[in-house]
Each structure stands twice: as C-alpha cells, then as structure tokens.
Amino acid sequence: MADITADIAPGPTAGSSDPAAGRLTTADGQPLARALARAQARSRRRALLLVAPLLLFVLITFVVPIGQMLYRSVHNDAFARNMPNLAIWFADHPAGTEPDEAAFAALAADLQKARADKTAGEVGTRINYEISGTRSLFTSSARNADDLQPPYRESVLALDEDWGDPRLWQVMRGASTAYTASFYLAALDLTRDETGAIARVEENRRVYVRLFVKTLALSALITGICLMLGFPVAHLLAVLPLARSNLLMILVLLPFWTSLLVRTTSWMVLLQEQGVINNMLVAGGVIDDGSRIRMMYNQAGTIIAMVHILLPFMILPLYSVMRPINPSYVRAARSLGATSWTAFRRVYLPQTLPGIGAGSLLVFILAVGYYITPALVGGASGQLISNLIAYHMQDSLNWSMAAALAAILLAIVLMLYWLYDRLIGIDNMKLG
Amino acid sequence: MTAQPAAASADGAFVEFDRVQKSYDGETLVVKDLNLQIGKGEFLTMLGPSGSGKTTCLMMLAGFETATHGEIRLGGRPINSVPPHKRGIGMVFQNYALFPHMSVAENLAFPLEVRGLGKAEREAKILRALDMVQMGRFASRRPSQLSGGQQQRIALARALVFDPELVLMDEPLGALDKQLREHMQFEIKRLHDQLGITVVYVTHDQGEALTMSDRVAVFNDGRIQQLAPPAELYERPKNSFVAQFIGENNKLPGTVEEFGEDRAVVRLASGEVIDATPVNIRSKGQQTLVSIRPERVEFKPEMMPAGAHTLDAEVVEVIYMGDIFRTRLKVAGSDDFVMKCRNTLGQTRLVPGQHVRIGWHPQDARALDPL
Numbered sequence: 110m111a112d113i114t115a116d117i118a119p120g121p122t123a124g125s126s127d128p129a130a131g132r133l134t135t136a137d138g139q140p141l142a143r144a145l146a147r148a149q150a151r152s153r154r155r156a157l158l159l160v161a162p163l164l165l166f167v168l169i170t171f172v173v174p175i176g177q178m179l180y181r182s183v184h185n186d187a188f189a190r191n192m193p194n195l196a197i198w199f200a201d202h203p204a205g206t207e208p209d210e211a212a213f214a215a216l217a218a219d220l221q222k223a224r225a226d227k228t229a230g231e232v233g234t235r236i237n238y239e240i241s242g243t244r245s246l247f248t249s250s251a252r253n254a255d256d257l258q259p260p261y262r263e264s265v266l267a268l269d270e271d272w273g274d275p276r277l278w279q280v281m282r283g284a285s286t287a288y289t290a291s292f293y294l295a296a297l298d299l300t301r302d303e304t305g306a307i308a309r310v311e312e313n314r315r316v317y318v319r320l321f322v323k324t325l326a327l328s329a330l331i332t333g334i335c336l337m338l339g340f341p342v343a344h345l346l347a348v349l350p351l352a353r354s355n356l357l358m359i360l361v362l363l364p365f366w367t368s369l370l371v372r373t374t375s376w377m378v379l380l381q382e383q384g385v386i387n388n389m390l391v392a393g394g395v396i397d398d399g400s401r402i403r404m405m406y407n408q409a410g411t412i413i414a415m416v417h418i419l420l421p422f423m424i425l426p427l428y429s430v431m432r433p434i435n436p437s438y439v440r441a442a443r444s445l446g447a448t449s450w451t452a453f454r455r456v457y458l459p460q461t462l463p464g465i466g467a468g469s470l471l472v473f474i475l476a477v478g479y480y481i482t483p484a485l486v487g488g489a490s491g492q493l494i495s496n497l498i499a500y501h502m503q504d505s506l507n508w509s510m511a512a513a514l515a516a517i518l519l520a521i522v523l524m525l526y527w528l529y530d531r532l533i534g535i536d537n538m539k540l541g
Numbered sequence: 542m543t544a545q546p547a548a549a550s551a552d553g554a555f556v557e558f559d560r561v562q563k564s565y566d567g568e569t570l571v572v573k574d575l576n577l578q579i580g581k582g583e584f585l586t587m588l589g590p591s592g593s594g595k596t597t598c599l600m601m602l603a604g605f606e607t608a609t610h611g612e613i614r615l616g617g618r619p620i621n622s623v624p625p626h627k628r629g630i631g632m633v634f635q636n637y638a639l640f641p642h643m644s645v646a647e648n649l650a651f652p653l654e655v656r657g658l659g660k661a662e663r664e665a666k667i668l669r670a671l672d673m674v675q676m677g678r679f680a681s682r683r684p685s686q687l688s689g690g691q692q693q694r695i696a697l698a699r700a701l702v703f704d705p706e707l708v709l710m711d712e713p714l715g716a717l718d719k720q721l722r723e724h725m726q727f728e729i730k731r732l733h734d735q736l737g738i739t740v741v742y743v744t745h746d747q748g749e750a751l752t753m754s755d756r757v758a759v760f761n762d763g764r765i766q767q768l769a770p771p772a773e774l775y776e777r778p779k780n781s782f783v784a785q786f787i788g789e790n791n792k793l794p795g796t797v798e799e800f801g802e803d804r805a806v807v808r809l810a811s812g813e814v815i816d817a818t819p820v821n822i823r824s825k826g827q828q829t830l831v832s833i834r835p836e837r838v839e840f841k842p843e844m845m846p847a848g849a850h851t852l853d854a855e856v857v858e859v860i861y862m863g864d865i866f867r868t869r870l871k872v873a874g875s876d877d878f879v880m881k882c883r884n885t886l887g888q889t890r891l892v893p894g895q896h897v898r899i900g901w902h903p904q905d906a907r908a909l910d911p912l
C-alpha cells in the first residue's frame with residue numbers, strides 16, 4: 110500500500126481530486142474508496158475470523174433454537190399430513206359450510222388411512238389440544254374405520270355421534286392447514302367458535318392470561334423487593350473502603366457458588382410448616398403450634414426464594430454505578446443547604462438511575478422466565494407461566510402450545526426492553 | 542441555628558479553630574492542635590504538601606468531618622454539632638462537583654430552591670452569579686458540555702449564588718493548565734475583593750498562595766508551621782520547613798559558633814564561617830541550617846556590609862534567563878548553591894571555573910533548626 114499513500118502528494122497529475130470526476134482517486138488512478146476497502150479487507154477478514162467461533166456459538170445456541178421455537182408455535186402438521194382428504198375438502202369449502210356427504214367420505218377415507226398408517230393417535234392428540242377428550246374419538250373410530258360404507262354421513266355418525274359436533278369440525282378445519290394461529294389464540298384464552306369467529310374460552314378454562322398477569326405482577330413485586338433490599342447493600346458496598354467492600358462482595362456473590370437447587374431446598378428447610386423458622390417462632394412463643402405460618406408451597410414461598418436468588422443481579426449493576434459516584438456530589442449538595450434526604454433524592458438517586466434501570470430490567474426479565482424455584486417451592490398458587498410452559502413440554506407434550514406461550518413471553522420481554530429504551534434509554538444502562 | 546453566621550465574635554475572629562485535633566483511625570493524629578483565627582473578609586490560604594491535613598481542616602469547617610477534639614467557631618458560635626447544610630458555607634471542590642444531571646442554571650438554582658426562594662428571585666440571583674463569572678451564555682448547558690475552566694467558573698458561581706459570607710475552596714484550580722490557573726487566580730481574588738467574603742483557600746501551589754492571600758498558613762504534618770502574610774513568609778521563614786517549602790533556597794549546614802541576640806556566627810563543615818540571624822536556634826554549639834535566598838547572595842564586595850564574612854565559591858554553571866543570570870556555585874564542598882543576579886547594564890558576566898567570594902547581609906541568612 111506504500112505506493113498509494115506515498116504518491117498522494119499535491120501535484121497537477123498525481124493524486125488528483127478532480128472535482129469534475131467527482132471522486133477521489135489514488136496516484137495510479139484507482140478510486141480512493143476501492144483502494145481503502147482493499148486496504149482494510151485484510152484486517153476485516155482477520156477480525157471476522159476471530160469472532161467466528163462466537164458467531165457460530167450464538168447461531169447454534171440462540172438463533173436456531175429460538176427460530177425453531179417460533180416456527181413450532183405456528184406450525185403443526187400432525188393433522189394436515191395424516192388427513193389429506195379432509196384437508197382438501199376444507200380447502201375447497203369456506204368456513205361455516207355444513208359438512209356434507211363428501212366431507213364425511215373424506216373423513217372415512219382418512220380414518221382408514223390413519224388405521225393403516227397407525228397415525229390416529231397423533232391426529233387425535235392434535236385435536237385433543239383444543240377439545241379435550243377427542244383423542245379417543247379418533248383412535249376408536251379409526252379402529253372401526255374399515256366397517257364404514259356409504260352413505261358415509263350416517264355410517265360415521267353411527268360409529269360415534271360426536272362426529273356431528275360443529276365445534277369439532279371447526280377445530281379440524283383449523284388444524285387442516287399446517288400453519289395455524291390457534292396455539293396463540295389458546296395461549297391468550299381465545300378460541301374459534303362454530304362460525305370461525307374469535308371468542309373467549311369458558312370462564313373456568315381461562316388460565317393463561319391470568320397466569321401471564323400473575324407472572325408479570327409477581328415479577329414486578331420481586332423486582333421491587335430486590336431494589337428495596339439491594340439499594341442499601343449496594344450503597345454500603347460502594348462507600349466502604351475497597352478492602353472491606355471486596356469482602357462483603359464475596360458474601361453477595363456467595364449464592365452464585367452454590368447450586369440453585371441447594372439454595373432452593375434450604376429455603377424449604379427454613380420455611381416449611383415444620384421448618385426452622387416456624388419451630389423457632391413456636392419455641393419462642395410468638396405463635397402457637399396450631400397456627401404455624403404457611404410460607405412455603407404458595408406465593409410467599411416463590412417470592413422469598415426468588416428474591417434471594419435474584420438479589421445479586423440487582424446489587425451488581427447498582428454497585429457498579431454507585432462506586433464511581435464521587436462523594437463530593439452529595440457533599441456539595443449538603444454544603445449548598447440540602448438536608449441529607451434532599452441531597453440523596455435530588456443528587457445521589459438520579460445518578461444511580463442507570464443502575465436501577467439495569468438491575469430492575471435484569472431481575473424482572475429473569476423473574477418472568479424463572480422456572481425451577483416456583484416449581485419447587487411455589488405449590489399451586491406460586492406457579493408462574495414458565496411452569497406451565499414446562500408442563501406443556503414435559504407432560505401434555507403439546508410443544509406447539511409451549512412454543513406459543515414462550516413466544517408471547519419473549520414478546521412481552523422485548524416490549525419491556527423497548528419501553529425501557531424509550532423511557533430511560535438503553536445506552537444509559539450500566540450492567541457492571 | 543441560622544443559615545447565615547452572625548457578626549464576628551468579640552475578639553474579631555470570624556472563623557476560629559480552638560485546639561482542634563483530628564484522627565481518622567484512633568491511632569494517628571492527622572491534625573495536631575490546630576489554633577487558627579480568621580478575620581472577617583480575610584483571604585486565608587492553607588498551604589502545604591499533600592497529606593499534611595489541609596483538606597481535613599476544611600472538611601471539619603464545612604461539617605463533613607467531626608473534630609476529634611477542640612472547638613470550631615463560626616461568627617463566635619461553636620459549630621461542632623451543626624450539620625453542614627445549616628452552616629451556610631459556600632464550597633468549591635477540586636473536581637468541581639457540578640451535578641452532572643442538571644444544567645448549569647439548575648445547578649445554580651439548587652441552593653436557592655432548598656432555601657425556598659421564589660422563582661423570580663432565583664432567576665435574578667442566578668443571572669447575577671453567572672454574570673459575575675462571565676458565564677451568562679451557558680445557563681442551559683450541561684456541565685459535561687463545558688471546558689474545565691468553564692466548569693470551574695460555574696462551581697464558583699454556585700458557591701457564591703446564595704450569598705454565603707464564608708467560602709471554602711479546596712485546590713479549586715488544581716486541574717487547570719498554567720495560563721488558565723493564573724487567570725482564575727486573578728478572578729477569584731477580584732470576586733473576593735468585590736464581594737467582601739471571607740475565603741479559606743487550600744492549595745499546595747506556593748505561587749498561588751503567595752499571590753492571592755492576605756495570610757498563608759503553612760501546613761506540615763498536621764501542624765501550622767507558620768502563619769504569616771506572604772511577604773513575611775518568604776522573607777522571614779520561621780523554620781527550615783517553611784524556608785524550603787516556599788521559594789528557592791540555599792541551605793548551608795553548620796554549627797553555631799557565636800550566639801547573640803540578633804547575630805550568630807556559624808562554622809560550616811568546610812571550616813569557613815558565615816554570619817546569620819538566629820531564628821530558632823537556642824545556644825552555642827548547636828547544629829543549624831542557614832538558609833539564604835538566591836537573589837540575596839552578593840559577589841561584589843561593595844554590596845556587602847562592612848566586616849561581613851565571605852565564602853570562596855567556584856562558578857559551575859551560568860544560565861541566562863533573560864531578566865536574571867542563574868549562577869550555580871560550588872560552595873563549602875557542595876555544588877548546588879544558587880545565586881541570582883539581575884541582568885543590569887554593566888553586570889559582571891561570570892564564567893564557569895571562575896572563583897569569586899560571596900557574601901550577604903546577615904539579616905538575609907537565617908539560622909534555623911536543622912530538619
């Protein structure tokens with residue numbers, strides 16, 4: 110490159126910045142921009158090489174799984190794949206069409222195919238997600254599918270009159286295309302009625318929205334408690350001499366060195382009705398044996414254990430913001446006539462805002478997605494949305510539903526992040 | 542508890558440190574028996590090397606540190622237990638401590654708001670204070686958008702905006718470059734004269750202390766070594782620490798041979814004898830350190846008093862500095878003796894290697910305790 114740089118000397122011919130040409134060129138007439146790009150390409154290639162492992166890691170561990178989750182939440186072809194004839198009928202007839210003889214013929218053909226392929230269970234499961242108890246309808250009907258004959262309508266209804274249920278046909282229509290929004294609808298306690306319009310599910314089956322609200326409310330509460338507890342601790346850490354604050358910092362970080370499971374279990378030991386705290390209260394005569402306090406297997410248990418586990422995530426960003434705040438700011442405020450409270454409120458607190466924001470966001474996002482602690486100590490009332498996601502993953506095996514719930518959770522978190530950015534500004538955040 | 546200190550106490554002292562001691566760790570005294578009276582309207586500077594306890598004294602006066610022992614009085618009233626915000630003392634910090642999340646105007650409004658002043662009155666005072674430091678155009682800027690010198694001015698304006706009678710400044714110009722520093726020294730001095738405020742100023746820069754102050758308190762090791770107006774401090778240092786700390790100085794160690802009321806004869810290690818004024822030596826035979834300012838050393842016999850002792854000196858180096866010749870001499874075995882001669886018409890030009898006999902007025906050579 111030496112020839113390029115060396116030759117850009119002022120002169121009538123070389124290194125012309127000819128305004129007529131409109132572009133700068135090097136001495137040998139190449140466009141300057143291209144020469145520059147070439148000069149930098151090497152270093153850029155090397156930089157790319159350096160970050161390549163990380164890029165690959167992020168791709169494999171984040172982008173692919175999240176993409177797949179999102180895909181799963183809108184894609185389920187268990188029905189469409191195994192019931193091709195019905196799928197064609199649904200495609201040819203608009204929503205709201207009464208199932209005619211042709212429809213039942215298609216159903217009969219598909220049931221026979223399901224029997225041959227042994228896929229009736231899979232298909233039934235898919236419909237069962239939306240109308241419970243229908244899995245057996247598919248499996249038993251498929252077992253007797255070979256007996257079906259024209260006219261198929263009567264024949265099928267004779268097999269089981271549930272086949273005449275318009276809601277069942279509505280659900281099958283929804284499932285007949287591989288791509289569906291029905292999991293999202295279900296995750297928001299919505300469904301399609303017989304006419305295909307979106308409606309809320311029955312009162313006693315509305316669990317998801319309430320759980321989302323509860324998860325957000327509990328997370329907000331936990332974040333608030335963490336802030337209340339973490340702020341003074343972080344402040345203490347920030348004003349102590351470094352040697353002693355480092356010692357205290359170890360205590361703050363100690364929980365990180367213990368298994369999450371161990372910590373949660375020790376809360377169980379402490380908080381259960383026959384646990385240490387209740388025993389002490391009873392022994393001290395504060396409460397009598399009959400009225401032991403329930404602090405475990407309910408919301409209280411979830412809150413206590415999660416506050417404990419998430420507290421360091423509040424303290425660390427707060428500390429890292431507070432440490433560099435020069436004590437002379439508060440002193441200046443005091444010398445200017447402010448009481449210690451005014452000095453705190455108007456001078457110190459505003460400077461810790463980036464830490465409060467970062468800590469709160471961190472704790473809140475972690476709390477919203479927390480699973481293991483509520484599962485262990487939450488009991489029935491202390492369950493959060495992630496526990497339901499886990500249920501759909503592990504017990505009901507409705508992965509699409511789990512994916513839809515998780516996607517909604519993701520959307521909520523991203524929305525919060527966006528809100529935070531608008532209100533406080535993401536570049537104001539300091540994570541330590 | 543009034544925000545504004547009342548008139549000075551009966552003996553005229555506005556600020557008074559009365560046998561004040563301070564220890565941070567309960568083992569060592571950072572401030573040892575401080576007695577200091579500052580008059581109303583005075584510009585007093587605490588000068589001393591880093592770690593000598595200047596900031597600690599200032600912090601005790603401002604109320605951010607408590608005196609371990611002794612009493613601090615402001616306007617005749619003990620203030621040991623008065624919280625900082627009720628002392629009504631303006632303060633300028635070394636790092637300026639301008640609130641970063643507030644604009645310049647908001648910074649200045651802060652002390653007025655906490656005092657409950659109305660909006661109109663606030664704005665008038667802010668405008669006046671900003672004009673005072675020629676920063677009227679910067680009211681809406683954030684501190685981070687100002688240069689160091691500008692931040693300095695705002696810090697000054699903020700400390701003055703609520704009309705305190707006493708203003709403390711802790712190395713306020715330490716972060717500025719030389720030219721700006723000299724300019725700000727002048728500005729601060731002007732404000733002091735114009736407003737009639739009392740200023741306690743902390744610095745480790747002796748030039749700053751000498752040019753600005755009515756009186757300078759030289760600190761070392763938690764004690765005031767000397768408290769005097771600048772001229773006296775320079776010309777009549779009371780001990781070798783002050784002599785060395787303030788200005789350039791030649792030091793000649795020796796033994797007291799003759800000891801009188803205002804005249805002593807000191808024998809140097811080389812065997813030669815010199816004249817000196819006894820300052821804090823007590824008896825014949827004592828070790829002493831004689832200090833002479835370079836500009837008071839003479840090499841022409843007609844400039845020395847009759848009968849004065851002279852010393853043999855060999856010229857080592859002559860540096861032409863424009864207004865003066867800075868001549869380094871080898872005297873009594875050591876070659877760091879400095880003599881400054883004015884560059885006058887017909888001044889004798891010395892050359893390295895040349896031998897001269899130097900002497901001085903006995904008043905200018907001060908026999909001090911050896912360090």
Ligand SMILES: Nc1ncnc2c1ncn2[C@@H]1O[C@H](COP(=O)(O)OP(=O)(O)O)[C@@H](O)[C@H]1O
Nearest residue numbers: 565566571589590591592593594595596597598
């Ligand atoms: N907050 C403190 N805690 C303990 N020691 C301190 C504190 N502040 C100052 N010191 C000590 O007191 C001595 C005097 O400090 P300081 O008053 O800041 O001196 P100066 O301002 O003259 O440089 C120093 O030795 C310093 O280490």
Ligand SMILES: [Mg+2]
Nearest residue numbers: 592595596597
């Ligand atoms: Mg200091």
